[in-house]
Amino acid sequence: MDVKAYMVDVGEKARQASALIAQASTEAKNRALIAMAEALDLARDKLAKANELDLENGRNNGLDSAMLDRLELTPARIDTMIEGLRQVASLPDPVGIIDDMKYMPSGIQVGKMRVPLGVVGIIYESRPNVTVEAASLCLKSGNATILRGGSEAIHSNQAVAACISQGLSQAGLPINAVQVIKTTDRAAVGELITMPEYVDVIVPRGGKGLIERVSRDAKVAVIKHLDGICHVFIDRDADREKAVNVAFNAKTHRYGTCNTMETLLVDEAIAEFVLPTLAVKFEQEGVELRGCDATRRILTGINAATEEDWSTEYLAPVLSVKVVSDMDEAIDHINKYGSHHTDSIITENYTRGRKFITAVDSSSVMINASTRFADGFEYGLGAEIGISTDKIHARGPVGLDGLTSQKYVVFGDGHIRQ
Amino acid sequence: MDVKAYMVDVGEKARQASALIAQASTEAKNRALIAMAEALDLARDKLAKANELDLENGRNNGLDSAMLDRLELTPARIDTMIEGLRQVASLPDPVGIIDDMKYMPSGIQVGKMRVPLGVVGIIYESRPNVTVEAASLCLKSGNATILRGGSEAIHSNQAVAACISQGLSQAGLPINAVQVIKTTDRAAVGELITMPEYVDVIVPRGGKGLIERVSRDAKVAVIKHLDGICHVFIDRDADREKAVNVAFNAKTHRYGTCNTMETLLVDEAIAEFVLPTLAVKFEQEGVELRGCDATRRILTGINAATEEDWSTEYLAPVLSVKVVSDMDEAIDHINKYGSHHTDSIITENYTRGRKFITAVDSSSVMINASTRFADGFEYGLGAEIGISTDKIHARGPVGLDGLTSQKYVVFGDGHIRQ
Structure with missing residues (x-):
């Protein structure tokens, strides 16, 4: 497999989907989230089988018990994913909110509109439930997502991805709005973090080693925290x-x-x-x-x-x-x-x-x-994609707002600069 | 001269000064800005002499007339710098503003406080007035600044820098809050954009070539726009x-x-x-x-x-x-x-x-x-350090707010997580 060509293809599809998902109605996005929840509920057997395959491979490859625990998709964890999707559906949609609209001395009216960032790349380790968490927050905030999970969770993540695609499709949204990388080749991460033409921001979630590597090598903005001391x-x-x-x-x-x-x-x-x-x-x-x-x-x-x-x-x-x-x-x-x-x-x-x-x-x-x-739920953000210790763009718990940007909106009546 | 050692020294001094300037009172910052304006007014002869030296070198080195025009510090341009400093002094101080303070179901009160970014590196080309413009906006927003102007304006920039230092000193603020790079060695730029331990954000101002180079090689966030089509x-x-x-x-x-x-x-x-x-x-x-x-x-x-x-x-x-x-x-x-x-x-x-x-x-x-x-003044920002076409951190005209970040502030009364 040509990993570079594959990632460029994924990136192009994400960029195309992002233009559509950015303008999707709140109602369509919520419908997709609920449909994903239902698809997960109906796919419990498939999810269990895929997860068992990952767990078996993990045991054969000598994963430690903490790693195997994080990898496991118990019925309770599937319940939590389903509940999480419903919660994100119930959050207010930040996209399109116009703040601070006011008249200027020239007569123009200026405000700021919340808009999606575009394409968000998520890199995470073994926990398959991150697939749903991250995808749902990015979708609600109008972003396309490229998800790259740990190779040990590949079968679980693909099973979850199938439910996500089904939800998008049922709501009439482009299925490429959420793509889960199909290859376990580590080179895919290197490509993902160096494609500014297709990816606007990277959110690494996992151990310090992963986050340090991503921050060091990324050619796009990274929302992250390294430590919590x-x-x-x-x-x-x-x-x-x-x-x-x-x-x-x-x-x-x-x-x-x-x-x-x-x-x-x-x-x-x-x-x-x-x-x-x-x-x-x-x-x-x-x-x-x-x-x-x-x-x-x-x-x-x-x-x-x-x-x-x-x-x-x-x-x-x-x-x-x-x-x-x-x-x-x-x-x-x-x-x-x-x-x-x-x-x-x-x-x-x-x-x-x-x-x-x-x-x-x-x-x-x-x-x-x-x-x-210090937590997105406790701060009233509803959910968080991570906690940023950077000062640029987003700081502290990052919820839906942190996954958006803004643009200036100017209303005139034929106004010209004097 | 060991450029790397020099830049590390500049970076360390900036980082130290940033901790002090971040907490400087609005009154002290305004006093410094007014004192800088007065120092510039009194230094007109020195500025003219330094500028004449740059212009002479520029003519000898075959700079074209557009470049020489940008380089020139006419009395009217000095007036504009002085007026600009007074305007920035009159702008509201964004630092410390707490927004969105509200009670959460747990009983804690959560809000967001505007805080400086830390150290801002500015890289610009021949116009010496940018030295004052950029320094004043960074100072007012509580940031330390490292300024790297075009080598053809080195004498003008150093003369302006002396007035800036004098203003800081008269207001009792650390003079390292604004540092103008003393070397014309191009390697200084390479160092400045790859010191995340000392510099939080880079603002390149100038031609497309400069901005492309800075964006490509920077190891810190860059606030920029490449084109205006x-x-x-x-x-x-x-x-x-x-x-x-x-x-x-x-x-x-x-x-x-x-x-x-x-x-x-x-x-x-x-x-x-x-x-x-x-x-x-x-x-x-x-x-x-x-x-x-x-x-x-x-x-x-x-x-x-x-x-x-x-x-x-x-x-x-x-x-x-x-x-x-x-x-x-x-x-x-x-x-x-x-x-x-x-x-x-x-x-x-x-x-x-x-x-x-x-x-x-x-x-x-x-x-x-x-x-x-589309302009900071027309949008009511008062002044702008540039117009960002990126979506991360700041977008559109970037004024004082764009040079700040926020932190969450939590007030409790002995509250613990249940």
């Missing part, structure tokens, strides 16, 4: 109960998510009043603490944190703890070691709260709230 | 007087600007009623018309347009004219041959007006208005 800073004027509850929740609500706290910073004036309580709770939960010298004078017996700990995303029941002399030291630490994802201050102090949210350079900054809230 | 489409239901006035203005108001019409499209049902009138006006103005076969049946004696004409940005008193069978053909032509910059329909027909602004994929779409309105 999130902090909670307990200020000297924190309410101690809020401090303990939020810090505990930010670490233990889920360990493997990018908005989980990885480092706890505590002002030295309050450290001895909150750290012992937190240490007991973390110990009960089986969270290993690694502290700076000052922390270890309060919590004797915990391990020492190394320089590397401050920039490590554990994604596990491990937490680094540092006592700081004041908020400025906390802010410097966050901006230096953090990943510009999500950071929260616990304080009752008005001035320091204001300063923290201004000075911390992260995609989400919080006062008295758990970092775990 | 703008269209006016005269629909069959156009008001004939509006059609003639707008089409004439869009071509003849200024020839060298990117929002000037380069191709006129006319519905065949109205062509014979508007083209002869327009042809007379264009002839009086010395505009050469190049037409398709149908156009030449109405306007006998004009030259034939070649395939190349449809995708040529003349920037000159030349206009290509095509008669189309209907609006769909016009839209297809615009999306195929245009540069996604600015396109206008002249029509009294409600349905076709709506369809045109939806289906034309350009950064500005207009009804019954001259393409010449």
Whole structure:
């Protein structure tokens, strides 16, 4: 197979479909999403068979159990995909919204209309449910999508793709609006990220290695986050109960998510009043603490944190703890070691709260709230395609709006420049 | 000189300054802008001497007269720079504006705060006034700037840079917030566009060759437009007087600007009623018309347009004219041959007006208005750093907002994820 020729063909078809899908009515897009949900529901046997084939190959190829777990399409996961499609259908359509329409001194009326980006390339690893999630968000926002899933999920993804095509076709929309790459050749990724004439933006979802490679080599814009090294800073004027509850929740609500706290910073004036309580709770939960010298004078017996700990995303029941002399030291630490994802201050102090949210350079900054809230659903976006830690185009949880651009709309009555 | 080491040093200083300038008060930034204006006013002699040196070198090096004209800092151009600084000082500060703050079902309050991008690299050609324009917009939006002007303007740019530094210093702001590259070595550009650790976005301003090179090689985001191939489409239901006035203005108001019409499209049902009138006006103005076969049946004696004409940005008193069978053909032509910059329909027909602004994929779409309105001042942005024909991050005229990003701000009262 000539991978380059195949990808150019896919790209051309996506570009053609994007012009049609960009103008599809909200009703047609929603009809397609519901039809996809129904097609998935009717294809449960086929999906299970295709997935079993992937799982069998995976076991034969020595995939580890975490990988096999992500690969598995259980009935509950199929339910979640179906539910997800219905939810995206129920979200408001961003395309065509005109904001800020106002008259200018010249008499023209100027506003901004939300428009799709065009063609979105999604590169992801083993989880086949991403196929549906990503395709549905791109479709609702009027974009054509090219999906490239992990090679170990090829049969599952093709089975899901068949349901997506059926949904598009039933709604009278071009089936090339969502294309799932048919080859497992890794060269396809290299082509996909270097075709600016056919692809407008790439969203890589997966491990850090994948995202680094895509970011380095892409010739188009990439919406991504690499790390989630999130902090909670307990200020000297924190309410101690809020401090303990939020810090505990930010670490233990889920360990493997990018908005989980990885480092706890505590002002030295309050450290001895909150750290012992937190240490007991973390110990009960089986969270290993690694502290700076000052922390270890309060919590004797915990391990020492190394320089590397401050920039490590554990994604596990491990937490680094540092006592700081004041908020400025906390802010410097966050901006230096953090990943510009999500950071929260616990304080009752008005001035320091204001300063923290201004000075911390992260995609989400919080006062008295758990970092775990950094999420498209919690922010009211409905769903998210990822959380961007970049500043260009989209930052923080990226929902339907992040998959759109805008154009200026000008209404005149024969107006000419003087 | 070790260009790489020099640029790394410039980059590090810019990154450090960006953290300070991002939090500078509106009042301090405005004070710096006014102080720069005063410094320029007092430095007129020095500016003239430095500029004369550049002009002399330019003449010795055989620069053409257009290039020498762009290079010249006349007293009137210095006045314009001073006036520009005062205007930017009077614009509202976008930094820190919090929009869309609302309560979520969980009880947290979520909004979006405008924040600077960080460090903006500007690469431009001979016009020294760009130094002030770009620096002032970046400063007001809280960004640090690294400016790399044309080597032929090095003395003028350094003289301007001294005034900028003085203004920053008088306002108590870090002078490294605006740095003008001191070397004329072309390798500096290569370094500047490949330092994502120090530079967040590049804005190239100049000829197509420069912009293509920067876009191809940059490792950071680029805000740019390559071409301005703008269209006016005269629909069959156009008001004939509006059609003639707008089409004439869009071509003849200024020839060298990117929002000037380069191709006129006319519905065949109205062509014979508007083209002869327009042809007379264009002839009086010395505009050469190049037409398709149908156009030449109405306007006998004009030259034939070649395939190349449809995708040529003349920037000159030349206009290509095509008669189309209907609006769909016009839209297809615009999306195929245009540069996604600015396109206008002249029509009294409600349905076709709506369809045109939806289906034309350009950064500005207009009804019954001259393409010449596509401009930051005319859109109420106050000033612009350029006009983006990309869809990522910023599209259309890019003002202060386009030089900012946003972060999510979350206010809680000890809220934890359930």
